[in-house]
Amino acid sequence: MVINPDGRLKADRLLLAHEFTHAAMSTLGGGAPTWLVEGYAMYVEQRLAEQSGYDEDVADWRDELMSEAIPKLTVLPIDGVFHGEYDEESYGVSWIIVEHLVTKYGLAKLNALYVDLARGDDGPVVREQVLRKHLKISEAALVAAVKK
């Protein structure tokens, strides 16, 4: 991993935690959908923020996402809709989805899901199969569960 010295002073430890998460997970393969790749890195970043005294900011952002962006969620934010449909909230929406998975299924199950998705093809059929294998639910059911 290379950090541009010009950007180092602007890159705080939360951003570095996010980027190092990508570096660590990238060895698993490139098949994981964008919502999981970014949501996982956001989950690590927000956990570190909570442990660093920013827990109120994290809670405020979660509340904002749950009242504004999450009710508008219709599909999991994959490549084509990651930036467009959810604008700058794509990262936050993906974080909420991953946090839901950790809360409901646990980190070990999420990691197993990530491993399987990362080594497969990033296509709708594979994603649906892997989700059903690990979580026993469809993508549509996951969207509905996150919105509850």
Ligand SMILES: [Zn+2]
């Ligand atoms: Zn990222």
